Amino acid sequence: MHGYQVGLFITLFQVLLVTLVSSTVLGGTMIMHNGKPFFPIGIYHYPKGLPLEPRLEELSRAGFNTVLSGLTSSIEFMDKAHEFGIGVLPTLGWNMILDPGGEETKKAYLREHIERLKDHPALLGYEAPDEIAWVDFESLKKPGQNLEALLKGYEFIKSIDPVNPIWMNHAPRNNVEYLKSYSEAGDILGTDIYPVPDGNRHSDLDQSLNCVGQYTEKLDRVGEGRPIYMVLQGFSWDDLPPIGSRDSPQPNWIETRFMAYDAVLHGANGIIYWGMAYTEIGDAIWEHLKRIASELRDITPVILDSTRMPMELDSGLEIHHWQHRGYKYLFVLNTQRSSKKDASVKLPEDWSGEVASVLFEGRSLDVTGGNLVDSFQGLDVHIYTDDPRPDISIGVGNPVLLEKDEKAQLRVDLMNSGRSPTPPFNLTLTTDGKIVSQARIAGLDGTSTRSVDIEWTPMI
Structure with missing residues (x-):
């Protein structure tokens, strides 16, 4: 009989692996995944518009759990996103507007791709045509022009996929009643607001950064209790074409952090960043966004489960x-x-x-x-x-000796005594300094336990 000393080493990666299921449902003002509340921390683009797929692991490690992508996204892309705990919001674009001229072609397109994606575990829902209420009002100078066709598209999509929600994003313009009419085509609402630098006239309300919270509250009046995804600034106005001069400032760290918490504390149920396609990889804004994504990930348990007193x-x-x-x-x-x-x-x-x-x-x-x-x-x-617990604290309980056998089953009891969810981590079994078995462990919720079994064949 031989005894084997077991060494367990945990390597933590900064990534929160969220278990996604094949449907996304609304629960009050929260998004639910697999019966649990979910707070999206998302991004439209990677810097310079580089493809997202090769960079999903980096995004996941940073704290992002949501990306935007086309309705034609491949199943391979969806699979990889799911592997890294990232949900996908495919964009419907103007295909959702079922106008008489192209209605049948659009219906065929929508049916083909929604049928293909609707049961995929990475799917978070669909994005409606961006800022369509403002486009009709300002760009086309015809308020309400596409409203009927938009509502028709909503009903058609729901006939194919009645479960997954449609997210309707608005510009920071127009009054509540006008936005309500278009919002009938959305289960989740949003507003994109980019107030840096102060006074850039991007919006109708307060021209300071405080407008982020104000627009979140305005959207709550529009949606009357529907979830809210706020779209925040990940660029400088001069980064955008046709200017491209990069003269005006990108949001600094303090501004980035303030806007995120201003949105969350005034009712946002998710944060998504836009504009990174027009920035460079070395820009400081990218590090700011990854840093705030990490914070939001770690504070998510508090966001999703808290009693809130009046401000x-x-x-x-x-x-x-x-x-x-x-x-x-x-x-x-x-x-x-x-x-x-x-x-x-x-x-x-x-x-x-x-x-x-x-x-x-x-x-x-x-x-x-x-x-x-x-x-x-x-x-x-x-x-x-006054919470004395650490953010993350992992305890591992296991026997220290195993008998020689053809195959041994080692049960490892894990406990996260911290307040925040853990990232996924590698559990490594070693003997005499040699790795003999490994397991990839999904993240643990705060103050939770889990047992995992690792197979091992002890050798003399």
Whole structure:
């Protein structure tokens, strides 16, 4: 009889593997996958418009879980996206507008590709024609021109695929009642808003970055409870053709982070970034987007499962108090471009302990008399919590000795004691420094356990 020492090593990759199923359904104002809420963190394009398929793993590692693609996307592309935990939103374009001139041709096209994709586990739904309400209103100068054909297209698509939702994205223009009429062709709504630099007249509301949250709330009035995917800025206005001069600034890190949380805290159920096709790979904005995708991934459990108190305003600070699994999360936004030094923030009365951890900043603050004191750069966002758990903490329980046999089955008990979901990781079995077995483990939800079996044939 021989004993074998078992060594288990875990290698973590920064990727959240989401288990997708063949249908996407709406649950209240949330998107549900496999009976669980899902928060899309998406991107339209890779920098320079490079193909997405060879870069899906990179996107997944960064924290993205959603991409836009054409309705003609191959099953191979869908399979690969699913492999990396990425959902796909195919774009319908003007094929959804069933006008008399091309109705039958469009119907045949839609039927062919929707039938082909509708049961694929990577499918998240479909994107309606982009900004169609604004196109009719402004570009064609004929408000409502395509409305009837659009609604007809919606009904036709639902006759083929009644389960997966259609996402309708609007420009940051038009009044609520006008948008409501077009939104009848969407199960999920969205608005694209690109306010950097301040005052660029891109929208009808506030010309500062605060308009992101305002448009999210406006869209809630339009959709009356439907989920909202906000489309945020991943470019500079001068990056776009025909200018291409790259003179105006891309959003910096603080602006990128502020816009994301401004959207989420005012009701966004997903964030998707547009404009990367017009940027360069080395541009700082790409690193900013990957960084915010990682943050959103890690804070997703709180976004999807929290009790939210009414927002408070205090001297230019916007304070959002959420509770998640008994712990408090205080999102504090400086809504002004001027900095605030030594600002006092009042904590909830039931705050636990005398310390506040500041998420994603690697620091903590003392709590005195129910308050903390912190400084804010312009448009800064700080997230305070009394949750003592680490973001991610993996424990592995396993026997340390195995008897020689023709085949051994090693059961490994995994536990994530942290608040955030883990990325997928490799579980490696070694003896005497040699790898004898490996397993790829899907990510664990926060505060969850899982057991996995690894086969191994011990050798003398």
